[in-house]
Amino acid sequence: MAPHLKLMYFETPGRAEVTRVLLTIGKVPFDYCTISREQWAEVKPTLPYGQLPVLEVDGKQLAQSSAIERYAARLAGLYPQDAWEAAKADELVCFMREWLEDIVSTVFIKNADEKLAARKALVEGPLQTRMTKLNTMLTEAGPDGYLVGGKMTYADVAVFVTMSFLICGFFDGVPRDLYQPFPAITAFHTRMASVPQIRDMYQGVTEGLRMAFKTGAASA
Ligand SMILES: N[C@@H](CCC(=O)N[C@@H](CS)C(=O)NCC(=O)O)C(=O)O
Structure with a gap:
Protein backbone atom coordinates (compact mmCIF):
# COMPACT_ATOMS: atom_id res chain seq x y z
CA MET A 1 0.00 0.00 0.00
CA GLY A 77 9.30 8.00 -11.14
CA LEU A 78 11.43 11.08 -11.86
CA TYR A 79 14.72 9.90 -10.35
CA PRO A 80 16.79 8.15 -13.04
CA GLN A 81 17.32 4.39 -12.54
CA ASP A 82 20.69 4.53 -14.26
CA ALA A 83 23.48 5.39 -11.77
CA TRP A 84 25.24 7.80 -14.14
CA GLU A 85 22.04 9.62 -15.05
CA ALA A 86 21.07 9.80 -11.38
CA ALA A 87 24.45 11.38 -10.60
CA LYS A 88 24.04 13.88 -13.46
CA ALA A 89 20.58 14.79 -12.18
CA ASP A 90 22.07 15.28 -8.69
CA GLU A 91 24.82 17.43 -10.21
CA LEU A 92 22.26 19.77 -11.75
CA VAL A 93 20.26 19.94 -8.56
CA CYS A 94 23.46 20.90 -6.67
CA PHE A 95 24.09 23.57 -9.31
CA MET A 96 20.62 25.01 -8.80
CA ARG A 97 21.08 24.91 -5.03
CA GLU A 98 24.06 27.24 -5.48
CA TRP A 99 21.74 29.78 -7.13
CA LEU A 100 19.40 29.51 -4.18
CA GLU A 101 21.87 29.46 -1.29
CA ASP A 102 23.72 32.57 -2.51
CA ILE A 103 20.54 34.59 -2.61
CA VAL A 104 19.20 33.10 0.64
CA SER A 105 22.40 34.21 2.39
CA THR A 106 21.39 37.84 1.70
CA VAL A 107 18.13 37.45 3.61
CA PHE A 108 20.03 37.86 6.87
CA ILE A 109 21.59 41.24 5.93
CA LYS A 110 19.79 43.70 8.21
CA ASN A 111 20.54 46.98 6.42
CA ALA A 112 18.15 47.30 3.44
CA ASP A 113 20.61 49.18 1.21
CA GLU A 114 23.36 46.66 1.90
CA LYS A 115 20.96 43.82 1.16
CA LEU A 116 19.99 45.32 -2.20
CA ALA A 117 23.63 45.96 -3.05
CA ALA A 118 24.54 42.35 -2.24
CA ARG A 119 21.72 41.09 -4.46
CA LYS A 120 22.71 43.43 -7.30
CA ALA A 121 26.27 42.09 -7.09
CA LEU A 122 24.92 38.52 -7.26
CA VAL A 123 22.60 39.26 -10.17
CA GLU A 124 25.32 41.01 -12.13
CA GLY A 125 28.08 38.55 -11.18
CA PRO A 126 27.70 34.86 -10.35
CA LEU A 127 24.09 34.66 -11.53
CA GLN A 128 25.02 35.89 -15.02
CA THR A 129 27.64 33.15 -15.27
CA ARG A 130 25.19 30.52 -14.04
CA MET A 131 22.39 31.66 -16.36
CA THR A 132 24.76 31.64 -19.32
CA LYS A 133 25.77 28.08 -18.41
CA LEU A 134 22.17 26.91 -18.00
CA ASN A 135 21.13 28.61 -21.24
CA THR A 136 23.88 26.70 -23.07
CA MET A 137 22.82 23.39 -21.50
CA LEU A 138 19.20 23.97 -22.47
CA THR A 139 20.17 25.03 -25.99
CA GLU A 140 22.13 21.80 -26.34
CA ALA A 141 19.17 19.79 -25.00
CA GLY A 142 17.04 21.25 -27.81
CA PRO A 143 13.55 22.76 -27.78
CA ASP A 144 11.84 19.47 -26.85
CA GLY A 145 14.69 18.02 -24.81
CA TYR A 146 15.37 17.64 -21.13
CA LEU A 147 18.56 18.05 -19.17
CA VAL A 148 19.34 14.41 -18.35
CA GLY A 149 18.76 11.29 -20.43
CA GLY A 150 16.32 12.83 -22.91
CA LYS A 151 13.26 12.66 -20.64
CA MET A 152 11.94 14.70 -17.76
CA THR A 153 13.68 14.08 -14.44
CA TYR A 154 13.97 15.53 -11.00
CA ALA A 155 16.68 17.87 -12.40
CA ASP A 156 14.24 19.58 -14.81
CA VAL A 157 11.79 20.12 -11.97
CA ALA A 158 14.50 21.57 -9.71
CA VAL A 159 15.61 23.93 -12.48
CA PHE A 160 12.03 25.08 -13.14
CA VAL A 161 11.21 25.61 -9.46
CA THR A 162 14.47 27.40 -8.60
CA MET A 163 14.13 29.68 -11.63
CA SER A 164 10.56 30.52 -10.69
CA PHE A 165 11.35 31.08 -7.02
CA LEU A 166 14.15 33.52 -7.79
CA ILE A 167 11.90 35.84 -9.79
CA CYS A 168 8.76 35.44 -7.68
CA GLY A 169 9.23 38.66 -5.73
CA PHE A 170 10.37 37.01 -2.49
CA PHE A 171 13.85 38.52 -2.99
CA ASP A 172 13.67 42.31 -3.45
CA GLY A 173 16.25 43.44 -5.96
CA VAL A 174 16.07 40.35 -8.16
CA PRO A 175 14.31 41.56 -11.32
CA ARG A 176 11.32 39.66 -12.66
CA ASP A 177 12.79 39.88 -16.17
CA LEU A 178 16.04 38.24 -15.03
CA TYR A 179 15.89 35.57 -17.74
CA GLN A 180 14.89 37.76 -20.67
CA PRO A 181 18.38 37.79 -22.27
CA PHE A 182 18.38 33.96 -22.18
CA PRO A 183 15.95 32.55 -24.77
CA ALA A 184 16.53 28.87 -23.96
CA ILE A 185 15.84 29.54 -20.27
CA THR A 186 12.60 31.44 -20.91
CA ALA A 187 11.44 28.78 -23.40
CA PHE A 188 12.19 26.02 -20.89
CA HIS A 189 10.26 27.81 -18.16
CA THR A 190 7.25 28.13 -20.46
CA ARG A 191 7.48 24.46 -21.45
CA MET A 192 7.70 23.22 -17.86
CA ALA A 193 4.91 25.55 -16.71
CA SER A 194 2.79 24.07 -19.51
CA VAL A 195 3.19 20.45 -18.34
CA PRO A 196 -0.47 19.64 -17.59
CA GLN A 197 0.06 18.69 -13.92
CA ILE A 198 2.17 21.81 -13.28
CA ARG A 199 -0.24 24.04 -15.20
CA ASP A 200 -3.18 22.63 -13.23
CA MET A 201 -1.31 22.99 -9.93
CA TYR A 202 -0.90 26.75 -10.39
CA GLN A 203 -4.04 27.38 -12.45
CA GLY A 204 -6.05 28.79 -9.55
CA VAL A 205 -3.24 31.15 -8.53
CA THR A 206 -4.19 34.73 -9.39
CA GLU A 207 -1.79 36.71 -7.20
CA GLY A 208 1.26 36.40 -5.00
CA LEU A 209 4.58 34.61 -5.22
CA ARG A 210 3.34 31.54 -7.07
CA MET A 211 2.40 33.65 -10.10
CA ALA A 212 6.04 33.12 -11.12
CA PHE A 213 5.32 29.42 -11.62
CA LYS A 214 2.78 30.08 -14.36
CA THR A 215 3.28 30.06 -18.12
CA GLY A 216 4.83 33.26 -19.42
CA ALA A 217 6.16 34.43 -16.05
CA ALA A 218 9.80 34.16 -17.11
CA SER A 219 9.29 36.14 -20.30
CA ALA A 220 7.03 38.81 -18.79
N1 LIG B 1 19.15 22.31 5.29
C1 LIG B 1 17.75 22.48 5.54
C2 LIG B 1 17.47 23.96 5.75
C3 LIG B 1 16.04 24.16 6.17
C4 LIG B 1 15.74 25.62 6.45
O1 LIG B 1 16.60 26.51 6.41
N2 LIG B 1 14.45 25.88 6.74
C5 LIG B 1 14.01 27.20 7.08
C6 LIG B 1 12.91 27.64 6.11
S1 LIG B 1 13.48 27.66 4.43
C7 LIG B 1 13.39 27.20 8.46
O2 LIG B 1 12.79 26.24 8.90
N3 LIG B 1 13.54 28.35 9.15
C8 LIG B 1 12.98 28.56 10.44
C9 LIG B 1 13.94 28.31 11.56
O3 LIG B 1 15.09 27.89 11.32
O4 LIG B 1 13.54 28.55 12.70
C10 LIG B 1 16.91 21.93 4.37
O5 LIG B 1 17.39 22.00 3.23
O6 LIG B 1 15.81 21.42 4.60
Whole structure:
Protein backbone atom coordinates (compact mmCIF):
# COMPACT_ATOMS: atom_id res chain seq x y z
CA MET A 1 0.00 0.00 0.00
CA ALA A 2 1.28 3.51 -0.81
CA PRO A 3 2.51 5.41 2.27
CA HIS A 4 0.50 8.31 3.62
CA LEU A 5 2.47 11.49 2.93
CA LYS A 6 2.15 14.78 4.78
CA LEU A 7 4.45 17.58 3.61
CA MET A 8 4.91 20.38 6.12
CA TYR A 9 6.25 23.81 5.20
CA PHE A 10 5.44 27.50 5.42
CA GLU A 11 3.01 29.22 3.05
CA THR A 12 5.78 30.53 0.76
CA PRO A 13 7.12 28.53 -2.21
CA GLY A 14 10.57 27.83 -0.73
CA ARG A 15 12.32 24.57 0.05
CA ALA A 16 9.24 22.36 -0.25
CA GLU A 17 8.18 23.43 -3.73
CA VAL A 18 10.33 20.99 -5.70
CA THR A 19 8.78 18.16 -3.68
CA ARG A 20 5.25 19.48 -4.24
CA VAL A 21 5.82 19.65 -7.98
CA LEU A 22 7.47 16.20 -8.14
CA LEU A 23 4.65 14.50 -6.24
CA THR A 24 2.06 16.35 -8.32
CA ILE A 25 3.63 15.35 -11.64
CA GLY A 26 3.92 11.75 -10.42
CA LYS A 27 0.27 11.80 -9.24
CA VAL A 28 1.46 10.68 -5.80
CA PRO A 29 -1.21 11.66 -3.26
CA PHE A 30 0.00 13.87 -0.39
CA ASP A 31 -1.35 16.35 2.13
CA TYR A 32 0.25 19.78 2.15
CA CYS A 33 0.23 21.26 5.61
CA THR A 34 1.26 24.92 5.94
CA ILE A 35 2.57 26.14 9.28
CA SER A 36 1.62 29.68 10.26
CA ARG A 37 3.79 32.10 12.26
CA GLU A 38 1.49 31.55 15.23
CA GLN A 39 1.93 27.76 15.08
CA TRP A 40 5.71 27.86 14.50
CA ALA A 41 6.95 28.13 18.10
CA GLU A 42 4.93 25.06 19.02
CA VAL A 43 5.85 23.02 15.93
CA LYS A 44 9.61 23.79 15.79
CA PRO A 45 10.66 21.60 18.78
CA THR A 46 8.78 18.63 17.31
CA LEU A 47 10.93 18.57 14.13
CA PRO A 48 14.16 16.55 13.67
CA TYR A 49 16.32 19.66 13.07
CA GLY A 50 13.90 22.34 14.22
CA GLN A 51 13.33 23.42 10.61
CA LEU A 52 11.01 22.87 7.68
CA PRO A 53 10.33 21.21 5.31
CA VAL A 54 9.50 17.89 6.90
CA LEU A 55 7.77 15.03 5.12
CA GLU A 56 5.81 12.65 7.31
CA VAL A 57 5.70 9.19 5.79
CA ASP A 58 3.13 7.06 7.61
CA GLY A 59 3.84 9.25 10.65
CA LYS A 60 7.67 8.96 10.44
CA GLN A 61 9.52 12.23 9.90
CA LEU A 62 11.96 12.86 7.06
CA ALA A 63 13.83 16.20 7.15
CA GLN A 64 16.34 18.05 4.91
CA SER A 65 14.86 19.24 1.64
CA SER A 66 17.44 17.44 -0.55
CA ALA A 67 16.63 14.07 1.03
CA ILE A 68 12.90 14.75 0.81
CA GLU A 69 13.17 15.76 -2.84
CA ARG A 70 15.09 12.63 -3.82
CA TYR A 71 12.59 10.44 -2.01
CA ALA A 72 9.72 12.25 -3.72
CA ALA A 73 11.49 11.97 -7.08
CA ARG A 74 11.76 8.19 -6.64
CA LEU A 75 8.08 7.90 -5.69
CA ALA A 76 7.16 10.03 -8.71
CA GLY A 77 9.30 8.00 -11.14
CA LEU A 78 11.43 11.08 -11.86
CA TYR A 79 14.72 9.90 -10.35
CA PRO A 80 16.79 8.15 -13.04
CA GLN A 81 17.32 4.39 -12.54
CA ASP A 82 20.69 4.53 -14.26
CA ALA A 83 23.48 5.39 -11.77
CA TRP A 84 25.24 7.80 -14.14
CA GLU A 85 22.04 9.62 -15.05
CA ALA A 86 21.07 9.80 -11.38
CA ALA A 87 24.45 11.38 -10.60
CA LYS A 88 24.04 13.88 -13.46
CA ALA A 89 20.58 14.79 -12.18
CA ASP A 90 22.07 15.28 -8.69
CA GLU A 91 24.82 17.43 -10.21
CA LEU A 92 22.26 19.77 -11.75
CA VAL A 93 20.26 19.94 -8.56
CA CYS A 94 23.46 20.90 -6.67
CA PHE A 95 24.09 23.57 -9.31
CA MET A 96 20.62 25.01 -8.80
CA ARG A 97 21.08 24.91 -5.03
CA GLU A 98 24.06 27.24 -5.48
CA TRP A 99 21.74 29.78 -7.13
CA LEU A 100 19.40 29.51 -4.18
CA GLU A 101 21.87 29.46 -1.29
CA ASP A 102 23.72 32.57 -2.51
CA ILE A 103 20.54 34.59 -2.61
CA VAL A 104 19.20 33.10 0.64
CA SER A 105 22.40 34.21 2.39
CA THR A 106 21.39 37.84 1.70
CA VAL A 107 18.13 37.45 3.61
CA PHE A 108 20.03 37.86 6.87
CA ILE A 109 21.59 41.24 5.93
CA LYS A 110 19.79 43.70 8.21
CA ASN A 111 20.54 46.98 6.42
CA ALA A 112 18.15 47.30 3.44
CA ASP A 113 20.61 49.18 1.21
CA GLU A 114 23.36 46.66 1.90
CA LYS A 115 20.96 43.82 1.16
CA LEU A 116 19.99 45.32 -2.20
CA ALA A 117 23.63 45.96 -3.05
CA ALA A 118 24.54 42.35 -2.24
CA ARG A 119 21.72 41.09 -4.46
CA LYS A 120 22.71 43.43 -7.30
CA ALA A 121 26.27 42.09 -7.09
CA LEU A 122 24.92 38.52 -7.26
CA VAL A 123 22.60 39.26 -10.17
CA GLU A 124 25.32 41.01 -12.13
CA GLY A 125 28.08 38.55 -11.18
CA PRO A 126 27.70 34.86 -10.35
CA LEU A 127 24.09 34.66 -11.53
CA GLN A 128 25.02 35.89 -15.02
CA THR A 129 27.64 33.15 -15.27
CA ARG A 130 25.19 30.52 -14.04
CA MET A 131 22.39 31.66 -16.36
CA THR A 132 24.76 31.64 -19.32
CA LYS A 133 25.77 28.08 -18.41
CA LEU A 134 22.17 26.91 -18.00
CA ASN A 135 21.13 28.61 -21.24
CA THR A 136 23.88 26.70 -23.07
CA MET A 137 22.82 23.39 -21.50
CA LEU A 138 19.20 23.97 -22.47
CA THR A 139 20.17 25.03 -25.99
CA GLU A 140 22.13 21.80 -26.34
CA ALA A 141 19.17 19.79 -25.00
CA GLY A 142 17.04 21.25 -27.81
CA PRO A 143 13.55 22.76 -27.78
CA ASP A 144 11.84 19.47 -26.85
CA GLY A 145 14.69 18.02 -24.81
CA TYR A 146 15.37 17.64 -21.13
CA LEU A 147 18.56 18.05 -19.17
CA VAL A 148 19.34 14.41 -18.35
CA GLY A 149 18.76 11.29 -20.43
CA GLY A 150 16.32 12.83 -22.91
CA LYS A 151 13.26 12.66 -20.64
CA MET A 152 11.94 14.70 -17.76
CA THR A 153 13.68 14.08 -14.44
CA TYR A 154 13.97 15.53 -11.00
CA ALA A 155 16.68 17.87 -12.40
CA ASP A 156 14.24 19.58 -14.81
CA VAL A 157 11.79 20.12 -11.97
CA ALA A 158 14.50 21.57 -9.71
CA VAL A 159 15.61 23.93 -12.48
CA PHE A 160 12.03 25.08 -13.14
CA VAL A 161 11.21 25.61 -9.46
CA THR A 162 14.47 27.40 -8.60
CA MET A 163 14.13 29.68 -11.63
CA SER A 164 10.56 30.52 -10.69
CA PHE A 165 11.35 31.08 -7.02
CA LEU A 166 14.15 33.52 -7.79
CA ILE A 167 11.90 35.84 -9.79
CA CYS A 168 8.76 35.44 -7.68
CA GLY A 169 9.23 38.66 -5.73
CA PHE A 170 10.37 37.01 -2.49
CA PHE A 171 13.85 38.52 -2.99
CA ASP A 172 13.67 42.31 -3.45
CA GLY A 173 16.25 43.44 -5.96
CA VAL A 174 16.07 40.35 -8.16
CA PRO A 175 14.31 41.56 -11.32
CA ARG A 176 11.32 39.66 -12.66
CA ASP A 177 12.79 39.88 -16.17
CA LEU A 178 16.04 38.24 -15.03
CA TYR A 179 15.89 35.57 -17.74
CA GLN A 180 14.89 37.76 -20.67
CA PRO A 181 18.38 37.79 -22.27
CA PHE A 182 18.38 33.96 -22.18
CA PRO A 183 15.95 32.55 -24.77
CA ALA A 184 16.53 28.87 -23.96
CA ILE A 185 15.84 29.54 -20.27
CA THR A 186 12.60 31.44 -20.91
CA ALA A 187 11.44 28.78 -23.40
CA PHE A 188 12.19 26.02 -20.89
CA HIS A 189 10.26 27.81 -18.16
CA THR A 190 7.25 28.13 -20.46
CA ARG A 191 7.48 24.46 -21.45
CA MET A 192 7.70 23.22 -17.86
CA ALA A 193 4.91 25.55 -16.71
CA SER A 194 2.79 24.07 -19.51
CA VAL A 195 3.19 20.45 -18.34
CA PRO A 196 -0.47 19.64 -17.59
CA GLN A 197 0.06 18.69 -13.92
CA ILE A 198 2.17 21.81 -13.28
CA ARG A 199 -0.24 24.04 -15.20
CA ASP A 200 -3.18 22.63 -13.23
CA MET A 201 -1.31 22.99 -9.93
CA TYR A 202 -0.90 26.75 -10.39
CA GLN A 203 -4.04 27.38 -12.45
CA GLY A 204 -6.05 28.79 -9.55
CA VAL A 205 -3.24 31.15 -8.53
CA THR A 206 -4.19 34.73 -9.39
CA GLU A 207 -1.79 36.71 -7.20
CA GLY A 208 1.26 36.40 -5.00
CA LEU A 209 4.58 34.61 -5.22
CA ARG A 210 3.34 31.54 -7.07
CA MET A 211 2.40 33.65 -10.10
CA ALA A 212 6.04 33.12 -11.12
CA PHE A 213 5.32 29.42 -11.62
CA LYS A 214 2.78 30.08 -14.36
CA THR A 215 3.28 30.06 -18.12
CA GLY A 216 4.83 33.26 -19.42
CA ALA A 217 6.16 34.43 -16.05
CA ALA A 218 9.80 34.16 -17.11
CA SER A 219 9.29 36.14 -20.30
CA ALA A 220 7.03 38.81 -18.79
N1 LIG B 1 19.15 22.31 5.29
C1 LIG B 1 17.75 22.48 5.54
C2 LIG B 1 17.47 23.96 5.75
C3 LIG B 1 16.04 24.16 6.17
C4 LIG B 1 15.74 25.62 6.45
O1 LIG B 1 16.60 26.51 6.41
N2 LIG B 1 14.45 25.88 6.74
C5 LIG B 1 14.01 27.20 7.08
C6 LIG B 1 12.91 27.64 6.11
S1 LIG B 1 13.48 27.66 4.43
C7 LIG B 1 13.39 27.20 8.46
O2 LIG B 1 12.79 26.24 8.90
N3 LIG B 1 13.54 28.35 9.15
C8 LIG B 1 12.98 28.56 10.44
C9 LIG B 1 13.94 28.31 11.56
O3 LIG B 1 15.09 27.89 11.32
O4 LIG B 1 13.54 28.55 12.70
C10 LIG B 1 16.91 21.93 4.37
O5 LIG B 1 17.39 22.00 3.23
O6 LIG B 1 15.81 21.42 4.60
